[in-house]
Amino acid sequence: MSLSGKVSLVTGAGSGIGRSCAIQLAQEGADLALWGRTESKLAATGAEITRLGRECRWYPVDVTDIHGIPEAVQTTRTECGEVDILVNSAGVNIPQNAEDVTAEAWDTIMDTNVKGLFFCCQAVAKQSMIPRKTGVIVNISSQAGKVALPLRAAYCSSKGAVDQLTRVLALEWAEHNIRVNAVAPTFVETPFTAKMLSDRKFRDYVMNKIPLRRLAKPEDVAAAVSFLASDRSSMITGAVIPVDGGWTIH
Ligand SMILES: NC(=O)c1ccc[n+]([C@@H]2O[C@H](COP(=O)([O-])OP(=O)(O)OC[C@H]3O[C@@H](n4cnc5c(N)ncnc54)[C@H](O)[C@@H]3O)[C@@H](O)[C@H]2O)c1
Numbered sequence: 001m002s003l004s005g006k007v008s009l010v011t012g013a014g015s016g017i018g019r020s021c022a023i024q025l026a027q028e029g030a031d032l033a034l035w036g037r038t039e040s041k042l043a044a045t046g047a048e049i050t051r052l053g054r055e056c057r058w059y060p061v062d063v064t065d066i067h068g069i070p071e072a073v074q075t076t077r078t079e080c081g082e083v084d085i086l087v088n089s090a091g092v093n094i095p096q097n098a099e100d101v102t103a104e105a106w107d108t109i110m111d112t113n114v115k116g117l118f119f120c121c122q123a124v125a126k127q128s129m130i131p132r133k134t135g136v137i138v139n140i141s142s143q144a145g146k147v148a149l150p151l152r153a154a155y156c157s158s159k160g161a162v163d164q165l166t167r168v169l170a171l172e173w174a175e176h177n178i179r180v181n182a183v184a185p186t187f188v189e190t191p192f193t194a195k196m197l198s199d200r201k202f203r204d205y206v207m208n209k210i211p212l213r214r215l216a217k218p219e220d221v222a223a224a225v226s227f228l229a230s231d232r233s234s235m236i237t238g239a240v241i242p243v244d245g246g247w248t249i250h
Contacts, residue, residue, distance in 0.1 A: 001029030002230045008085040009033040009076060011063055011120055014041025016190030017140055018089030020218030021225045023048055025085065028226055031055035033080045035072070036090065037062050055080070063090045063116030064108075073123040083128040085229045088117045089140040093192065095151040106154045113158035114165070121169055121180070130176045138228045139166050139182040140221070143244045146184065159184075163240045170238030179237040181228045186244035188216040212245035 008025045012018035013034035019041075022032050026049040034042045034049075034056065042058035049056040057080055061072045077083065092112045094105040121137055129135030144152055145159030163182060170180040187193055187206050197203050197215070207213060224243050227233055242248050 002232065003085070003226070004029035006030045006084040006229075007033065007081045008087065008229070009035065009073075009080075009083045009124065010087040010089060011035045011061070011117075012088075012090030012140075013045050013058070014038050015045075016089075016192055017185070017188060017218050017221045018087070019045045020222040021087050021089060021138075021140075023052070024219070024222035024226045025087070025229060026052045026054040026056070028230070029054070030085065030229075031080065032057075033076045033083070034058040035061040035063070035076075063120055064111045066115060066119040069116075069119045070123045070127070073120075073127050077128055082132060083124050084135060086120065086124045086135070086137045087140070087225055087229070088120055088137070090116060091140060091192075093152065093155045095155075095196065096153075097151060098153040101153055109154040109158050110161075113155070114161045117162060118165055121165075125169075125173060125176075125178060129178050130173070133177045135173075135176075135178040136229050137169065137178065137180045138225050139180070140225075141166070141182040141184045141240055143184050143186050143242065143247050145182075145240065146242075146248050166240060167238045174237060179228075179233070181233070181236060181238065182240045183221055183224045183228070184240050184242045184244065184248075185216050185221045186210055186242075186247045188218055188221060190218055209247050210245040211247075211249070214245060216243055216245065 014036035142159040145163040166182040
């Protein structure tokens with residue numbers, strides 16, 4: 001198993017893509033630390049990982065509480081060991097017409113998707129990765145970082161920022177042997193998209209934009225994440241890999 005003996009920290013691990021990534025990494029031999037806001041959802045993911053025979057602990061951490069992140073990383077390191085792999089999946093979207101976007105919605109999206117993600121990278125790199133001169137970070141971006149999507153002024157801005165952040169961190173931390181990459185999925189069937197995809201018109205619009213004519217599954221994203229987390233991608237850093245069935249090629 002390619003990730004045997006590695007400790008992976010996954011944010012937003014209670015549901016959707018984060019949950020699927022955590023399980024995939026465990027299937028490849030990693031032990032897991034799960035972060036998220038809702039303890040019961042983290043515990044459910046944790047139970048699946050324990051059944052796979054891997055070590056797993058979970059921590060209720062809100063990534064927008066940026067001053068609490070260094071201490072949460074410290075606790076995670078003490079109880080789980082040094083973090084080898086960080087997957088940043090915690091994220092939010094609040095669909096609104098551009099003319100109706102409120103300052104509160106803008107801040108919630110940016111604070112979670114960009115600021116929280118950045119300070120998770122910073123704390124894990126500083127405490128676990130830079131001192132040991134090794135580490136892998138995978139950010140869950142979105143096709144929204146590259147193409148415009150209606151009702152998503154703040155969300156698209158946040159994912160564009162994640163793409164740029166990924167490249168800057170890859171450049172700065174290459175000297176510490178830390179690789180930083182991102183994956184950029186199209187619409188994935190998760191609790192995040194359940195309501196919007198239940199609208200037939202919207203679902204048809206999405207399907208027509210995807211040349212492969214299907215929505216992504218959380219497992220499609222997890223497969224790309226596990227590749228980027230493993231040594232199979234040891235020459236890849238600063239990349240944003242689309243997992244979009246071809247949406248962004250036309
Ligand atoms: N589902 C999609 O179609 C899709 C497509 C492209 C990108 N993404 C991205 O994938 C990531 C995961 O989305 P998902 O579809 O799994 O959604 P989800 O809602 O199922 O999971 C997101 C998780 O993040 C957690 N979270 C949110 N804010 C948090 C915070 N402040 N602190 C800690 N945890 C927090 C939520 O509680 C939830 O468990 C997000 O970054 C999202 O932008 C999703």
